[in-house]
Amino acid sequence: MKKTFKFFYFRFSKKIEKHSINMMRFSLAIVYGWFGALKIFGMSPAGELVEQTVYWFKPEIFIPILGIGEVIIGLGLLLKRFIPYTVPLLLMHMAVTFFPVFILKTICFDVFPYRPTLAGQYIIKNLILISGALVIAGKYNEKYYFKMDSKLITK
Numbered sequence: 001m002k003k004t005f006k007f008f009y010f011r012f013s014k015k016i017e018k019h020s021i022n023m024m025r026f027s028l029a030i031v032y033g034w035f036g037a038l039k040i041f042g043m044s045p046a047g048e049l050v051e052q053t054v055y056w057f058k059p060e061i062f063i064p065i066l067g068i069g070e071v072i073i074g075l076g077l078l079l080k081r082f083i084p085y086t087v088p089l090l091l092m093h094m095a096v097t098f099f100p101v102f103i104l105k106t107i108c109f110d111v112f113p114y115r116p117t118l119a120g121q122y123i124i125k126n127l128i129l130i131s132g133a134l135v136i137a138g139k140y141n142e143k144y145y146f147k148m149d150s151k152l153i154t155k
Contacts, residue, residue, distance in 0.1 A: 021139045024132045025077050031129065032090070033074030039067025049119055052107065053100045069093065080148075083140040090133045097126050 038044040050066065051059040076086030101108050101123055108120035116124055
């Protein structure tokens, strides 16, 4: 049984290896584009959290601008040549998304730091987005772009 499971798992693993990073890239692009669009159109469930965190800016101006930035990050993930610029923007954005955990502890946790509220869970899940961005950065590195440039030169 164990041998059969490993056989099928490793076959699956080998086939998915070719596409998994692009799947991650597309998934992150969808999340960023979707969440950004919600902010642009004033429909984001995170709008109130953003308002309370960045209280010194007018929310009716700041939240749509934040949404536009998120949509730009989503588009940048779709276009491979923009990934070296997009991933650092994404990581900076993600760093800022953790501010409510420290600024709004009572909104993010019922019991700090053990029992996050739904808002706290919404923020904590960003660790997955960060990890995905790092995986993408690992794939689309200097060696990848050097190979891509050298293929263009030889054509």
